[in-house]
Amino acid sequence: MAGSVLVRQARLPGRPAAEDVLVLDGRIAEPEATAPADIAVVDAEGLLLLPGFVDAHCHVDKTLWSGPWVPHAAGPRLVDRIANERARRTELGLPSATHAAALLAHMATLGTTRVRTHTDVDPATGLAGIEAVAKAAAAVAGLVDVEQVAFPQDGVIRRPGTLELLEEALAAGATTLGGIDPAGVDQDPVRQLDALFDLAARHGAGIDMHLHDTGTLGAWEMDLVAERTVGHGLQGKVTLSHADALGTVPDSERHRLLDVLAEAGINVVTAAVYNVPVPSVVELRDRGVTLACGSDGIRDLWGPYGNGDMLERAMHVAYRNGVRRDEDIALALDAATYGAARVLGLSSYGLEPGSVADLVLVPARTVAEAVVARPPRAVVVKNGDVIARDGRLV
Amino acid sequence: MAGSVLVRQARLPGRPAAEDVLVLDGRIAEPEATAPADIAVVDAEGLLLLPGFVDAHCHVDKTLWSGPWVPHAAGPRLVDRIANERARRTELGLPSATHAAALLAHMATLGTTRVRTHTDVDPATGLAGIEAVAKAAAAVAGLVDVEQVAFPQDGVIRRPGTLELLEEALAAGATTLGGIDPAGVDQDPVRQLDALFDLAARHGAGIDMHLHDTGTLGAWEMDLVAERTVGHGLQGKVTLSHADALGTVPDSERHRLLDVLAEAGINVVTAAVYNVPVPSVVELRDRGVTLACGSDGIRDLWGPYGNGDMLERAMHVAYRNGVRRDEDIALALDAATYGAARVLGLSSYGLEPGSVADLVLVPARTVAEAVVARPPRAVVVKNGDVIARDGRLV
Numbered sequence: 001m002a003g004s005v006l007v008r009q010a011r012l013p014g015r016p017a018a019e020d021v022l023v024l025d026g027r028i029a030e031p032e033a034t035a036p037a038d039i040a041v042v043d044a045e046g047l048l049l050l051p052g053f054v055d056a057h058c059h060v061d062k063t064l065w066s067g068p069w070v071p072h073a074a075g076p077r078l079v080d081r082i083a084n085e086r087a088r089r090t091e092l093g094l095p096s097a098t099h100a101a102a103l104l105a106h107m108a109t110l111g112t113t114r115v116r117t118h119t120d121v122d123p124a125t126g127l128a129g130i131e132a133v134a135k136a137a138a139a140v141a142g143l144v145d146v147e148q149v150a151f152p153q154d155g156v157i158r159r160p161g162t163l164e165l166l167e168e169a170l171a172a173g174a175t176t177l178g179g180i181d182p183a184g185v186d187q188d189p190v191r192q193l194d195a196l197f198d199l200a201a202r203h204g205a206g207i208d209m210h211l212h213d214t215g216t217l218g219a220w221e222m223d224l225v226a227e228r229t230v231g232h233g234l235q236g237k238v239t240l241s242h243a244d245a246l247g248t249v250p251d252s253e254r255h256r257l258l259d260v261l262a263e264a265g266i267n268v269v270t271a272a273v274y275n276v277p278v279p280s281v282v283e284l285r286d287r288g289v290t291l292a293c294g295s296d297g298i299r300d301l302w303g304p305y306g307n308g309d310m311l312e313r314a315m316h317v318a319y320r321n322g323v324r325r326d327e328d329i330a331l332a333l334d335a336a337t338y339g340a341a342r343v344l345g346l347s348s349y350g351l352e353p354g355s356v357a358d359l360v361l362v363p364a365r366t367v368a369e370a371v372v373a374r375p376p377r378a379v380v381v382k383n384g385d386v387i388a389r390d391g392r393l394v
Numbered sequence: 395m396a397g398s399v400l401v402r403q404a405r406l407p408g409r410p411a412a413e414d415v416l417v418l419d420g421r422i423a424e425p426e427a428t429a430p431a432d433i434a435v436v437d438a439e440g441l442l443l444l445p446g447f448v449d450a451h452c453h454v455d456k457t458l459w460s461g462p463w464v465p466h467a468a469g470p471r472l473v474d475r476i477a478n479e480r481a482r483r484t485e486l487g488l489p490s491a492t493h494a495a496a497l498l499a500h501m502a503t504l505g506t507t508r509v510r511t512h513t514d515v516d517p518a519t520g521l522a523g524i525e526a527v528a529k530a531a532a533a534v535a536g537l538v539d540v541e542q543v544a545f546p547q548d549g550v551i552r553r554p555g556t557l558e559l560l561e562e563a564l565a566a567g568a569t570t571l572g573g574i575d576p577a578g579v580d581q582d583p584v585r586q587l588d589a590l591f592d593l594a595a596r597h598g599a600g601i602d603m604h605l606h607d608t609g610t611l612g613a614w615e616m617d618l619v620a621e622r623t624v625g626h627g628l629q630g631k632v633t634l635s636h637a638d639a640l641g642t643v644p645d646s647e648r649h650r651l652l653d654v655l656a657e658a659g660i661n662v663v664t665a666a667v668y669n670v671p672v673p674s675v676v677e678l679r680d681r682g683v684t685l686a687c688g689s690d691g692i693r694d695l696w697g698p699y700g701n702g703d704m705l706e707r708a709m710h711v712a713y714r715n716g717v718r719r720d721e722d723i724a725l726a727l728d729a730a731t732y733g734a735a736r737v738l739g740l741s742s743y744g745l746e747p748g749s750v751a752d753l754v755l756v757p758a759r760t761v762a763e764a765v766v767a768r769p770p771r772a773v774v775v776k777n778g779d780v781i782a783r784d785g786r787l788v
Binding site: 069071072073074273274275277278299302303304305306307315319320321322324325326329365366368369372373 | 463465466467468667668669671672693696697698699700701709713714715716718719720723759760762763766767
């Protein structure tokens with residue numbers, strides 16, 4: 001009976017005792033429902049039950065996962081890494097549906113059941129990345145759901161033809177428009193933003209923009225994004241990934257910016273990468289800004305780090321926040337679950353009756369322990385089916 | 395034949411092809427030596443061979459490893475955490491030889507073969523920590539070697555009786571004198587430093603001092619430490635743990651401080667904790683300052699993070715450095731191996747003939763991959779004996 005399972009004696013966050021969780025037809029059943037006699041059973045025996053993890057920001061089209069070790073060779077600046085990738089991706093067979101599918105399947109074994117991935121779209125590669133990722137997504141259907149952002153890594157205005165390709169990508173299956181540092185990379189912030197918001201409004205698409213620009217430059221761009229978000233009625237559908245300016249302006253300016261983002265319904269995604277300041281999970285919660293987290297690049301031409309483990313990513317977010325209390329560490333996992341689900345616009349996400357039954361069981365006494373210890377994933381359930389046990393697909 | 399093993403077809407960093415490594419009587423044999431017919435054999439089959447990891451800075455007397463989950467409850471400042479620990483350690487059975495031994499054995503399964511641990515010594519706990527760790531060290535003899543630093547966590551000058559206890563700790567088995575923020579915690583930097591250096595000189599002990607003080611205050615204290623290091627002829631025997639000032643002064647002042655440290659033969663230890671700036675592995679190498687790394691606290695009243703994995707710790711150091719090239723990532727592992735061995739004053743450390751045979755085999759194609767992927771430890775050898783396979787003691 002596909003999509004149905006009885007999880008016996010799992011512990012749910014915030015609940016006093018272990019309980020049975022019934023899944024019918026891919027969703028968590030109402031309390032009054034009864035299990036058919038022949039239903040599949042998972043004995044959780046006190047394991048902690050969490051909703052399937054959501055990776056709100058990765059780049060599976062770039063990954064070399066399952067391939068050879070490729071020593072990093074780019075220069076130190078963002079534009080160096082962009083240029084290095086342009087120069088080497090073809091020689092390395094990128095974008096590769098094979099590598100992308102291998103990584104996505106690995107992520108599924110680690111409990112990630114939904115992914116938003118930013119796929120390069122530019123005049124050189126065209127829609128090859130969109131197509132490769134769509135092929136990979138089809139290969140892992142039933143393990144992990146994949147949403148694509150059409151991502152102009154190399155800029156929009158400075159690379160003529162890109163805007164048209166972004167529109168084609170929306171027709172080819174991408175559901176969200178990307179962007180990148182309208183000032184720092186594209187060197188023409190107003191024209192990039194106007195073009196992207198116009199395209200998004202025409203297609204009813206959301207926007208998820210990389211914004212690495214720091215300090216007053218990045219802060220000024222956030223104001224531009226907020227104006228256009230409200231102007232186009234896109235509240236709740238616009239996301240700033242990285243948002244490095246938040247960590248590089250004075251406290252008073254950061255507070256003002258967070259209020260601007262909250263007012264415009266703009267989400268923030270962090271990957272807690274390298275030495276870049278990480279947004280405060282407590283402050284964003286207090287100011288009403290949705291925070292999600294993601295992996296960013298994994299084993300690619302941008303760097304060799306990353307493994308697709310969202311518990312590890314939540315650990316980085318919590319650790320870099322310097323939070324130590326259980327309830328604050330849990331906010332980091334919220335960024336990899338409920339916050340990320342809001343960014344992806346998922347309905348029916350969570351552990352309540354009616355939710356899509358994407359579930360992870362882990363040996364941890366508390367949510368905080370799950371984050372700091374990142375234990376093996378005992379069982380992963382996708383749409384009500386057990387798809388992995390102890391780190392391996394079943 | 396205890397202490398002897400033939401490791402077949404291991405890959406050593408920087409060597410072109412796999413080779414056999416012969417260990418006789420606990421040391422790596424000279425090239426001309428031959429293996430006895432009945433020697434134990436490990437088939438490495440292309441696994442990467444690394445020297446046993448050295449954790450240059452931990453606090454096993456504080457750990458709750460193997461115990462219940464204890465939610466963090468201290469206030470946000472360093473002095474809050476010190477006070478919280480004083481208030482709760484007895485209730486929780488700390489210091490505990492049982493918890494310490496459980497953690498040390500776990501560290502051994504992860505390839506750590508040497509540890510320097512800072513053990514609290516103060517008027518309330520007396521030498522109970524020193525004794526508990528000595529008991530734990532005896533319990534893990536043959537798995538991991540443990541060196542104790544007598545650590546005045548709560549200050550020296552502001553806690554009368556501590557200096558005398560530190561001297562007793564040296565007689566009771568501690569080999570190095572600790573210290574903590576002579577200004578920020580002890581509030582009397584000159585008297586603390588004079589007292590510690592006098593004691594160290596009288597006993598021929600080294601000094602390993604926690605220095606969290608930031609900015610100009612911490613920088614000024616570094617100058618005080620350097621003056622006394624040279625004045626007492628302790629070059630090479632003094633270490634600054636954390637050394638947060640290096641990341642919180644202007645570049646020119648940091649360069650001056652590194653030259654001062656190099657001139658005085660003072661080592662730096664980082665644990666890459668939380669959001670604290672991490673010293674640059676490249677810059678310290680270039681300026682001739684030895685950098686080591688360690689775990690700092692693991693699952694204790696200071697916070698729930700940490701797992702004793704030195705490959706993971708090296709990953710944090712490399713990642714927070716923002717280094718991506720293989721040769722730079724390898725410097726982070728150097729901090730957890732050769733750099734840490736220098737801090738501990740170990741002779742005969744490494745993979746050369748004559749070295750003590752503390753070895754780790756990991757499935758990784760390069761040192762950089764070992765750091766970023768932190769693969770399972772296939773085999774751990776201590777003093778020439780196989781002590782762990784695939785994460786379990788044998």
